[in-house]
Amino acid sequence: MSIDSIGSATTGLRGNSLGQEDFMKILLTQLTYQDPLKPMDNQQFMAQMAQFTSLEQTQQLNQKMATLISNQAALQSVGLIGRTVDINTGGSSLTGTVASLSLAGDSPSITVRTSSGATLQNIALSQITAVR
Missing domain, CATH: 2.30.30 (SH3 type barrels.)
Known part of the structure; x- marks a missing residue:
């Protein structure tokens, strides 16, 4: 599963983003309906978890950078x-x-x-x- 962009895609959910709770619901649904003869590959599962964590951290970083830029503009304008x-x-x-x-x-x-x-x-x- 690759992640192309995280910019302006909208999902129609609260705040236009999926949270960790949404991910856990999807994961639980996947585990509930998986084929018992072909269980989910552990490596694939760990890769999805890592990608979700990376996406969440990137979103937090984007929010913090926007705040930093706003604060820096305010500080520079005092001069x-x-x-x-x-x-x-x-x-x-x-x-x-x-x-x-x-x-x-x-x-x-x-x-x-x-x-x-x-x-x-x-x-x-x-x-x-x-x-x-």
Whole structure:
């Protein structure tokens, strides 16, 4: 049994993933209905268990990496306070100084004061085109 990808496949089950309890139910069903004259091969059984464990650990690693990336973006954005940035606001480019940082929600956002005195709030980090 090979595992090709674990990305965006959906199964329609809770949280779009199979848990260890689901695996045990499948295993119990396999053992219940196996042919007594041709029992399941132990090596095949151990390989399936190892693959399931590997898949579960990979999913946990993906979740932890996503959290790490989010935390790192928040920490790096603190260094923008007081710096001059160029931002893209719907087709036009503005220059200003980062006045504050907000960590509310999923991603950090900044407040920028332009040289003309205007204050732009809730600017996403993805809108920053240059930092000086």
